[in-house]
Amino acid sequence: SQKIEQNSEALNIQEGKTATLTCNYTNYSPAYLQWYRQDPGRGPVFLLLIRENEKEKRKERLKVTFDTTLKQSLFHITASQPADSATYLCALTYNFNKFYFGSGTKLNVKP
Amino acid sequence: GAGVSQSPSNKVTEKGKDVELRCDPISGHTALYWYRQSLGQGLEFLIYFQGNSAPDKSGLPSDRFSAERTGGSVSTLTIQRTQQEDSAVYLCASSALAGGYTGELFFGEGSRLTVL
Numbered sequence: 001s002q003k004i005e006q007n008s009e010a011l012n013i014q015e016g017k018t019a020t021l022t023c024n025y026t027n028y029s030p031a032y033l034q035w036y037r038q039d040p041g042r043g044p045v046f047l048l049l050i051r052e053n054e055k056e057k058r059k060e061r062l063k064v065t066f067d068t069t070l071k072q073s074l075f076h077i078t079a080s081q082p083a084d085s086a087t088y089l090c091a092l093t094y095n096f097n098k099f100y101f102g103s104g105t106k107l108n109v110k111p
Numbered sequence: 112g113a114g115v116s117q118s119p120s121n122k123v124t125e126k127g128k129d130v131e132l133r134c135d136p137i138s139g140h141t142a143l144y145w146y147r148q149s150l151g152q153g154l155e156f157l158i159y160f161q162g163n164s165a166p167d168k169s170g171l172p173s174d175r176f177s178a179e180r181t182g183g184s185v186s187t188l189t190i191q192r193t194q195q196e197d198s199a200v201y202l203c204a205s206s207a208l209a210g211g212y213t214g215e216l217f218f219g220e221g222s223r224l225t226v227l
Contacts, residue, residue, distance in 0.1 A: 006153075042221075043204070043220050044218050049215070096208065098169075
């Protein structure tokens with residue numbers, strides 16, 4: 001089955017810097033890759049979707065890249081703010097029937 | 112309501128008891144998912160319902176777990192003879208398969224199950 005790896009160590013950065021989170025997968029490339037944000041005690045909230053034929057997707061301060069050769073997605077938050085502190089999950093799906101989630105990376109943005 | 116509603120938000124039970132967790136999806140959403148999240152872990156797929164099709168039960172960890180969805184809306188996840196390893200947050204999500212679909216899953220706040 002698909003194995004998804006996200007850095008289990010928390011990422012600590014200073015406010016205003018760019019945060020970069022990594023998502024690696026092992027099996028054949030999915031058709032779609034998503035990123036979600038999860039706050040403590042809450043359900044995940046959808047942020048972005050990128051398709052296998054797209055190299056990059058942007059939304060406001062967020063940017064996602066998808067490299068099917070490296071089997072990797074990078075998630076960037078530019079001009080980070082303390083309010084961006086949360087756990088970020090990547091999810092893969094081939095047909096929207098089943099979504100495979102990583103364990104998430106916790107981001108701490110310090111003022 | 113406007114979002115996915117789950118109940119109870121917290122459930123403490125004794126080992127061996129049965130529990131039922133309820134999910135009320137967003138109105139009109141045809142797809143419904145159950146996931147389990149253990150402390151510090153990712154979301155583990157349990158089951159997927161899509162319209163009137165047979166559910167994908169491939170993620171259910173044992174025959175103690177079952178789920179149903181009545182009338183294409185409310186879903187109930189039942190865990191029989193609970194074990195301590197069943198302790199986790201059970202998340203429900205719904206989705207609308209429509210034009211311009213982004214695959215966005217709308218999650219509820221989860222039901223935290225603790226088995227003593």
